[in-house]
Amino acid sequence: MTSRGAGAWEFLPLSLAASAASAPTDSRWLHEEKLDGYRIEALLRAGAVRLFTRNAHDWTARFARVAAELAALPVSSAVLDGEVIALDADGAASFQRLQQRIDAGSTVGVRYHVFDLLEIDGTDLRGEPLAVRREALSALLTYRRRNSVIRTAKTLNVRRGDPLEQARELGLEGVISKRVDAPYVSGRHRNWLKVKVTRRQEMVVIGFTEPEGSRDAFGALLLGVYDDKGILTYAGKVGSGFDQATLVGLHRRLLHLEVRASPVAKVAGLVLRSVHWVQPTLVAEVGFAEWTDDGRLRQPVFKGLREDKDAMLVRRE
DSSP states (O other), X not given: OEEXXXXXXXXXXXXXXXXXXXXXXXXXXXXXXXXXXXXXXXXXETTEEEEEETTOOBOTTTTHHHHHHHHTSSOSEEEEEEEEEEBOTTSOBOHHHHHHHHHHTOOTTEEEEEEEEEEETTEEOTTSOHHHHHHHHHHHHTTOOTTOSEEXXXXXXXXXXXXXXXXXXXXXSEEEEEETTOOOOSEEEEEEEEEESSEEEEEEEEEEEOOOTTOOSOSOEEEEEEOXXXXXXXXXXXXXXXXXXXXXXXXXXXXXXXXXXXXXXXXXXXXXXXXXXXXXXOEEEEEESEEOTTSOEESOEEEEEOTTSOGGGOBOO
């Protein structure tokens, strides 16, 4: 362990999981629920708290209740890593519900699930094994108040068999598998693995179509993704997964981004007279069945906007 100054606000680059087709099952790994929310790093300093997204944007005001409860923890300084989620009426994490809560300035159903502790009282824990960091985290969160919105991330029981099958039975998005003997490493690496039950992909919003029938606002979002050369390519459209509030609110944002020319070079198969192009700055998260041979999403479903992601960094996973 190393000592650090406890007074400065210093965002620590986050650890990112690499994609994998299956979850390892030996004892060197623990498995957590893959949460459907926003990754948030919490910095605690002398009773004050700041909350940052993975791109170091300050979102303290958006999650003020989370910040207030963290500020009450009995520690002079700490850096925590976790995910802010929102629960739907059935008690399941819903990314779209979280987006609606943010837009409405509401904290109803919002939770902060903490899964790592990078620093405490000036001591840098990133070089310690995950098992040591988790033990220190559990000790710190013992002091949460009753019915707190601060939660410890849930782990799956590997004795029950394949973690991915457990996730599927529980209706989870997937599993994050982590080496218990590994230090905290910033950036993407294979000490942490993400294994998805259903396919999800971040996509760049490049336009929208006119509504049809009884639908208001717009019909579908047109989607794109950057290839390995940094060229934005058309990847299909998504017209399902929107509730009325999302349709209206998103349409309002799209109108402010409308442009004349297409952000992509090829748009085969589109009826262009019904298309409105937009600046490629918004990022949508989309569930889908598979990629087609021509690079389109099959059976896409809109999950929500990713306010914490840079559109220029979106690549096909």
